Amino acid sequence: MKINNNKNNTRDNLALTLKNLSKVYANGTVALQNINLTVGEGDFVSLVGASGCGKSTLLRTIAGLEKISSGEIKWGKKYLAQKLAFVFQEPVLMPWAKVVDNVGLPLKLSGVPQSQGRLRCAEAIHLVGLNGFEKVYPRQLSGGMKMRVSLARALVTQPSIMLMDEPFGALDEITRSKLNRDLLTLWQQQGWTVLFVTHNISEAVYLSNRVVVIGAPPGRVVADIPIEAPLPRSEYFRTSHLCNEYCREIWAHLQEAINPTPFEPKRTLKP
Amino acid sequence: MKKIFSADVIAPIIIGIFALLIWEILVRLMNLPPYILPGPLLVFQTLIEEWHNLFPSLLITLQITLMALMTATFSGLLVAILFAQSKWIERSFFPYAVILQTTPIVAIAPLIILWFKNNIFAALVVCASIVAFFPIVSNTTLGLNSVEANLNNLFQLYKASPWQKLIYLRLPSALPYFLGGLRISGGLALIGAVVAEFVAGTGGSQSGIAYQILMSSYNLEIPRMFAALFLTTLSGVIIFVSLTILSDLLLKNWHESAIKKYN
Numbered sequence: 394m395k396i397n398n399n400k401n402n403t404r405d406n407l408a409l410t411l412k413n414l415s416k417v418y419a420n421g422t423v424a425l426q427n428i429n430l431t432v433g434e435g436d437f438v439s440l441v442g443a444s445g446c447g448k449s450t451l452l453r454t455i456a457g458l459e460k461i462s463s464g465e466i467k468w469g470k471k472y473l474a475q476k477l478a479f480v481f482q483e484p485v486l487m488p489w490a491k492v493v494d495n496v497g498l499p500l501k502l503s504g505v506p507q508s509q510g511r512l513r514c515a516e517a518i519h520l521v522g523l524n525g526f527e528k529v530y531p532r533q534l535s536g537g538m539k540m541r542v543s544l545a546r547a548l549v550t551q552p553s554i555m556l557m558d559e560p561f562g563a564l565d566e567i568t569r570s571k572l573n574r575d576l577l578t579l580w581q582q583q584g585w586t587v588l589f590v591t592h593n594i595s596e597a598v599y600l601s602n603r604v605v606v607i608g609a610p611p612g613r614v615v616a617d618i619p620i621e622a623p624l625p626r627s628e629y630f631r632t633s634h635l636c637n638e639y640c641r642e643i644w645a646h647l648q649e650a651i652n653p654t655p656f657e658p659k660r661t662l663k664p
Numbered sequence: 665m666k667k668i669f670s671a672d673v674i675a676p677i678i679i680g681i682f683a684l685l686i687w688e689i690l691v692r693l694m695n696l697p698p699y700i701l702p703g704p705l706l707v708f709q710t711l712i713e714e715w716h717n718l719f720p721s722l723l724i725t726l727q728i729t730l731m732a733l734m735t736a737t738f739s740g741l742l743v744a745i746l747f748a749q750s751k752w753i754e755r756s757f758f759p760y761a762v763i764l765q766t767t768p769i770v771a772i773a774p775l776i777i778l779w780f781k782n783n784i785f786a787a788l789v790v791c792a793s794i795v796a797f798f799p800i801v802s803n804t805t806l807g808l809n810s811v812e813a814n815l816n817n818l819f820q821l822y823k824a825s826p827w828q829k830l831i832y833l834r835l836p837s838a839l840p841y842f843l844g845g846l847r848i849s850g851g852l853a854l855i856g857a858v859v860a861e862f863v864a865g866t867g868g869s870q871s872g873i874a875y876q877i878l879m880s881s882y883n884l885e886i887p888r889m890f891a892a893l894f895l896t897t898l899s900g901v902i903i904f905v906s907l908t909i910l911s912d913l914l915l916k917n918w919h920e921s922a923i924k925k926y927n
């Protein structure tokens with residue numbers, strides 16, 4: 394897997410460019426102000442920031458779920474079709490539909506023939522490790538498994554870009570790190586571009602090749618930090634010195650974003 | 665549902681038997697004449713003796729009730745779906761649905777019977793449908809508008825057409841609400857049918873259970889009146905229970921209201 398960093402992207406292999414993007418809600422809340430961001434093809438970019446700083450708004454705007462107030466979003470060549478998938482913080486499953494029908498929903502909506510749809514569903518379910526649960530209703534699944542269904546539904550359309558809004562925020566630590574590892578593997582396999590929102594700094598460092606720190610209010614880019622650690626990353630990476638250094642750097646930027654005077658952490662801060 | 669003899673069933677039955685017992689004892693102790701208050705035993709005896717008269721009448725009333733419930737369900741669903749197409753349609757027409765509901769059926773039944781001069785049966789069905797119509801419309805409309813925001817976003821993201829949204833998202837979301845409305849409407853349809861029959865009076869060739877109640881009261885056959893009343897009430901309970909079972913069956917896999925009972 395080639396790691397694309399911001400600097401060595403040429404015009405051609407950009408997935409997404411945000412230019413002076415601003416978002417003002419109808420009630421006057423300025424959620425985003427002049428966001429400039431480029432995302433390279435195949436990048437795994439994490440967005441971290443305090444809650445309420447506009448991370449969700451940014452993803453929803455990119456997905457077209459919110460109207461842009463000013464500025465623009467430019468898509469790369471391959472991304473013109475905007476084959477994007479969105480994973481929400483909650484699994485957002487239809488409670489009346491079995492796992493296989495939940496996963497197959499995007500295909501059904503876009504009119505993919507049933508026989509082909511069934512194959513792709515089975516493949517997606519296999520990829521997230523839910524074999525044997527096809528005929529089960531969502532309420533019979535644990536939180537982690539529901540999230541896997543949600544993930545399967547996102548990848549069934551073979552998207553080129555994946556927008557994830559704190560997808561594992563509601564899960565316990567063990568399930569979260571397991572899903573982290575699986576996500577990383579899938580990302581390498583499938584060649585997605587991922588925009589991943591989290592408020593968990595170590596998760597961001599573990600997963601990404603770039604971490605973008607968002608400050609507020611209003612939402613703006615405070616720092617853009619490339620994570621130069623080789624892939625695949627083992628569980629040990631989480632507790633490594635390198636990882637800790639990155640976490641500390643990001644934490645400092647986050648503090649700075651909240652509190653305008655620079656702040657140097659003196660002791661190891663556990664996020 | 666597995667245990668027929670659960671506390672939910674046994675407790676009300678015991679209370680019922682107890683109440684009947686006290687009723688019978690009071691009637692005997694106070695020596696009340698049957699034309700004031702008959703005891704439950706006499707009522708039951710009358711029910712068996714008059715079965716050949718009462719039961720056919722009950723069937724007619726039930727026929728009206730079922731036709732009305734089906735009409736109300738069908739038209740109610742259509743209207744709710746129409747309301748759900750745009751907030752403006754709902755805003756403009758919903759008040760009229762409310763007016764339809766708040767108008768006492770006793771007041772407009774004579775008019776409807778007059779309009780359907782040759783077809784009393786149809787007139788009665790229309791009256792009962794009007795009564796049963798509103799809970800279906802209001803509940804289903806509420807349900808169609810209660811889609812979870814994130815699911816809505818998901819469908820928007822995958823560029824679902826309004827039709828796809830209706831079939832795959834809004835109607836399933838509305839199902840529990842609709843079934844709640846249906847349970848209320850089942851009882852209302854029966855009440856509507858009986859009230860309309862009362863208004864129609866003793867004329868007409870086909871005479872429902874209300875006709876039997878009226879006739880019994882004219883002739884001071886109070887035990888017979890009680891027997892007819894009992895049949896009507898029992899039918900109401902059976903309608904409610906059947907609709908509850910239907911609702912639980914349809915929702916047993918996913919909706920909280922039904923899950924508890926099945927697991």
Ligand SMILES: Nc1ncnc2c1ncn2[C@@H]1O[C@H](COP(=O)(O)OP(=O)(O)O)[C@@H](O)[C@H]1O
Binds near residue numbers: 418419445448
């Ligand atoms: N639909 C909305 N209307 C008005 N304000 C909103 C809306 N959604 C979010 N906001 C506001 O925009 C800001 C950013 O919210 P959000 O993007 O959800 O933050 P985050 O995801 O980082 O926690 C918050 O101040 C929030 O109150």
Ligand SMILES: [Mg+2]
Binds near residue numbers: 448449450558
């Ligand atoms: Mg958020």
